[in-house]
Amino acid sequence: MPEIASALSKTAPDVPVTFTVNELAAQVGGTVIGDGNRRIKRCCGLESAGPEDISFVSNIKYIGQLNTTAAGCVVVDAKLNHQSIKRPSDSPLTIIQAADPYFAFRQIMVAIHGMRSHPKPMVSPLCDIAPSARIGADCYIAPFVTIGENCRIGDRCVLYSGVQIMAGAELESDCILYPNVVVYDCCRLGKRVIIQSGAAIGCDGYGFATHQGVHHKIPQVGNVVLGDDVEVGANTVIERAAMESTLVGEGTKIGNNVVVGHNCQIGRHNLLVSQVGIAGSSTTGDYVVLAGQVGVAGHIRIGDRVRAAAQSGITSDIEPGRDIGGTPAMDFKLAKRVYLQIFQLPEIAKRLRAVEAKLANLVHKTEEH
Amino acid sequence: MPEIASALSKTAPDVPVTFTVNELAAQVGGTVIGDGNRRIKRCCGLESAGPEDISFVSNIKYIGQLNTTAAGCVVVDAKLNHQSIKRPSDSPLTIIQAADPYFAFRQIMVAIHGMRSHPKPMVSPLCDIAPSARIGADCYIAPFVTIGENCRIGDRCVLYSGVQIMAGAELESDCILYPNVVVYDCCRLGKRVIIQSGAAIGCDGYGFATHQGVHHKIPQVGNVVLGDDVEVGANTVIERAAMESTLVGEGTKIGNNVVVGHNCQIGRHNLLVSQVGIAGSSTTGDYVVLAGQVGVAGHIRIGDRVRAAAQSGITSDIEPGRDIGGTPAMDFKLAKRVYLQIFQLPEIAKRLRAVEAKLANLVHKTEEH
């Protein structure tokens, strides 16, 4: 892909200010080993990094790359024995040791690159805001945004083009809604909520009462309430409650193309990875992690700190603290053993046939005998 | 989540009119046991309901909650022995017995809350309608809607902001399209179709002819036809046919983030739950239920009233009336037994090894003998 490779050279944003390694280490409470006066201007992956870039090693299995990387500086775990790094003497590596190296590197990324900057506050004349809506101070409201009757938009919110806020919805301050996000009527977003493009917050729950062969739509008169610091991925769908509220607790991060069914109560600081589906009225505790494509049946209770492996199918309540996997979801360690045996199934069947034959033979002989 | 709990108090819509229990029971042909003159103003879940709220019990396992709920009235199955409810004498519960309690409660929800009300008919001056498009009477067309050449929009349709109707598409009367729905060229929607936000109706089918290492796009010259009373969930995708039509039969309800492939023929009154995926040219009969995350291969025929459990993988034709589950999909009862045994696999392998050892030992002895 040569033309793509050359394209890459354009992706590195220009950063006007550079930092010394010492400055960066000081910000994250890290220890510098090597030349702390090197100047750094960009964060970069280990393989692509150059002498003015800082990178990091998240996983012990990539430690070997420290011997060869061209990066100017690498953030590593404080527990790493840096003397195990074998570098040519004419190309020493500067490292920053940090107790939580992933978080330290994140702090350095924020220091160097910052979060995405948004357009300056303004309300576009090309948007459509109902007279009864109240818009806070210093908002950016892009063209082709609509804000319905009685909405309330908090201070410093950023609403990109094509965002549709239906009547009665309320956003606390500092929310960022990317293009074409839809917030249905009467839904409520806490502070600093981020919603990626195309997500649907508060569409009707999938509720039908089947009577005499017809699926009658059940009015969905509840709403969705997202706590502070929730992030919702692109094209994710969170259904409004039939009655009362579908809740997502503060600090929970939801991936792309996830579906959260009506009346779910998602706890705080969950990680719901892309393509997870949770059927109606299920609840999760705090710090639950559901990996990609996990499915959860309706009316299930998942305890605090449960972690489910990708593609798990959760069909019964799960006690707090458990790691699970497989379909139907079972203890993760058991799942690993089960899935090892699954490969052996044809072999098991063959061995069982052999045993049966031998045994029949033996029985025959014994009886004969 | 205290701040979220307080937020909830805002979600109950104000309902100006109240009903007595007797009035509600009369509307649904139910039998009142207790004080029929109580006034009810809201539908609510059993746990949160107060003395002016009506709730219902759908599942026998929640019957115990009838002893403690603060609800003013609860709709229950006519078969429930109401004398089994143990309430303190100073807080009697009024119940409505109904033959189909879920449908009865739905009717009561409609009576009290109604369906979502939409803005008054008008055509926004901020939308873009091609001169050749014909718009029916009493439509609501929001800002930033586009309607292409030769489209026909039936009476009383509601098109929310950001809806895009491409050239030649036709909507029968009383359709509701939520924000940012896209209807591609020449697709046709029956009467009373509801489409939640972000859904794509009639995008190109995934059709490519691979020739000499290149995937050549096959023109997708068909369309999508949705029957009357179809509902389509948010961010769901229904591909247009390569030739002729992808069909969805009347009364079928489709969840969120579902994909229906090109040239599928979905029957009437199906329930396709969120994240279901159906590959091209497959067909379903009437009253088929595919639970969440079910996958269906291409060119499959699924008979009337088949029901597939969540996450099933359907790779061969299914006869009418069958309940199925698992991957590849098998009889549901068998699937339940199979998945019970899957947990036992490591144990089975261990027992088989023990049997083999014992048998070898025995053979050895017998031969010795």
Place this chain on the structure above:
Amino acid sequence: MPEIASALSKTAPDVPVTFTVNELAAQVGGTVIGDGNRRIKRCCGLESAGPEDISFVSNIKYIGQLNTTAAGCVVVDAKLNHQSIKRPSDSPLTIIQAADPYFAFRQIMVAIHGMRSHPKPMVSPLCDIAPSARIGADCYIAPFVTIGENCRIGDRCVLYSGVQIMAGAELESDCILYPNVVVYDCCRLGKRVIIQSGAAIGCDGYGFATHQGVHHKIPQVGNVVLGDDVEVGANTVIERAAMESTLVGEGTKIGNNVVVGHNCQIGRHNLLVSQVGIAGSSTTGDYVVLAGQVGVAGHIRIGDRVRAAAQSGITSDIEPGRDIGGTPAMDFKLAKRVYLQIFQLPEIAKRLRAVEAKLANLVHKTEEH
């Protein structure tokens, strides 16, 4: 569905020009058997085709339909023995034999129907284009499109209504973006890229550093680069890289509701079918096929020409050229045998119990003996 059936008669586009079978055969290098002077005006499925329609047989199992189809002409594999077709003498069938009949039929579809035609070049006065954006020649830019600062749009691009191009994004020539597509800041699209409605290109990657109980957002400072001739399905999500670029190689075709995680490197000419999910930093070689609902874990390397069956779960690196299936993904032939045995699991358990009982009995007897 009688009303739907009649609706179908409207879906066949009027084609002003007709072709003879001989003309069509000549375009695709095919051999005509039968009346080459028949006039053809439409491509159609075998079952619905009439005397002025051309159809094709892709699969040997549908060969029997050649005896009964009313089609005027059918494209078949050159290897088909056409003398095996049993037609009444008064309704002979004209066939075109082609070495690659699927591709030949695709060429005929293009000849007869062409690709979708788009509106004439124009820039709508109802769109919002930043002063610093550069728009190529002969573009169609629909109403309610936004194009941010410093964007570059190549010649002959088609941007349908509601498309949002954020600051600094670049499109090469001849791209087609259907309604409500979002391209985030600084992403780059090659030539002739097609994106179906609602897709999100370059939303933030799902990256959080958890520190003291809080998931801290990691700035996503990279972008997405799509190679030439990439097609992206409706409501699909391709996350931008945390650093550097998420890449999709030229000629790769992606279905609907797919998620490609941040920093993935997708090879050339891949087929990623609907609802596939690929976690962050995974790579695929060229000509990889992932069927519907396949899940790929993070940091996985998938070799050239690997093909994975629907719903597979790929949790480890896969060598080039392998066909795989199942969860966790295994050799496809093994997977087929495994899934055959899975049905037998209850039976295996029963037989194992029988063997154990017999063996115990035998041991008992032998010892007695």
